Amino acid sequence: MNDAVLSLREVRKSYREADGNRLDVIQVGQFELAAGDQIALVGSSGSGKSTLLNLIAGILLPDAGVVCVNGTDITQLPEAKRDRFRAGNIGYVFQSFNLLQGFTALENVRLGQMFGNGTGDAVELLKKVDLAHRLHHKPRALSVGEQQRVAIARALVNAPALVLADEPTGSLDAANGTAVLELLRQVCTEGRHTLLMVTHDPAVMRHFERVVRLEELR
Ligand code: ADP
Ligand code: MG
Numbered sequence: 001m002n003d004a005v006l007s008l009r010e011v012r013k014s015y016r017e018a019d020g021n022r023l024d025v026i027q028v029g030q031f032e033l034a035a036g037d038q039i040a041l042v043g044s045s046g047s048g049k050s051t052l053l054n055l056i057a058g059i060l061l062p063d064a065g066v067v068c069v070n071g072t073d074i075t076q077l078p079e080a081k082r083d084r085f086r087a088g089n090i091g092y093v094f095q096s097f098n099l100l101q102g103f104t105a106l107e108n109v110r111l112g113q114m115f116g117n118g119t120g121d122a123v124e125l126l127k128k129v130d131l132a133h134r135l136h137h138k139p140r141a142l143s144v145g146e147q148q149r150v151a152i153a154r155a156l157v158n159a160p161a162l163v164l165a166d167e168p169t170g171s172l173d174a175a176n177g178t179a180v181l182e183l184l185r186q187v188c189t190e191g192r193h194t195l196l197m198v199t200h201d202p203a204v205m206r207h208f209e210r211v212v213r214l215e216e217l218r
Helices: 049-056 079-089 105-114 122-128 144-156 174-191
Strands: 006-016 022-033 038-042 064-069 090-093 162-166 194-199 210-213
Touching: 006 049, 022 049, 038 049, 038 174, 049 064, 049 162, 049 194, 079 090, 090 144, 105 122, 105 144, 122 144, 144 162, 144 174, 162 174, 174 194
Parallel strands: 038 194, 038 210, 090 162, 162 194
Antiparallel strands: 006 022, 006 064
C-alpha cells in the first residue's frame, strides 16, 4: 500500500435493470488522491457520479476492483466494520443535506460525532461555519444555506481524511452556493482534508484548480 488517501484500481459497477439487462455505470482503471488534494469530478446527469461516491464511501460495493481509503481496502471489510470505518475516515456532504429534522443543528453534528472517534468539537465547528447563533435551531428553522453549513460541520466533525461532496450546492441559489463552496474548500484546506466534489455545474468547476472528467478515469 502507498500513502494515498484514496486509491481506486479497476473498479467496476453495474446495476440490474427492470428488464434484466445490466447497466454498466462505473469503469475506473486507476485513480488516486493524496492528502490535501481538492478536485472537482465532473460528469453529466446520470453518468455515475453519485454511484462512484457511494462506492468510495463503502455504501455500495463494486462488482470488481479495489477501493482503498487511507490504505484500507474497504471492499474487504464486513458491513459493520465498513460503517465504522466510514464514520471515522470519511465525511459526506449531500445535495439535500440529509439532516435529521427532529434534532437541532448542534445535535445533528453531535450525532455525526458519536459514530466516529468522538474527539471533535461540535460547537467549535459550528462556529467555524458561522452558525454560533443557530446551535439550537432545528433544520426547518434554518435557511437552506445554513442547513448545508450544518451538514458541512457534521461531515468534518470527526476530522475525516477524505471529504466527499455530492453536488453540495445543487439545492442552493448562486450566492449561497458560492459561499458554501468556498467554506467547504477553506475548512478542508485548514484541516488538510482531501476533498472530492462531484458536480455537473460549470460555475462550481471554476472554483477548482483540478477538474477531472468521470470518463477520463476509464
Ligand atoms: P449521477 O449522480 O451522475 O447523476 P448516478 O450515479 O445517480 O448518476 O446514476 C448513474 C446511472 O445509474 C443512471 O443511469 C441511474 O439511472 C442508474 N442507477 C442509479 N442507481 C441505480 C439503482 N439502484 N438501480 C438501477 N440503476 C441505477
Ligand atoms: Mg448524482
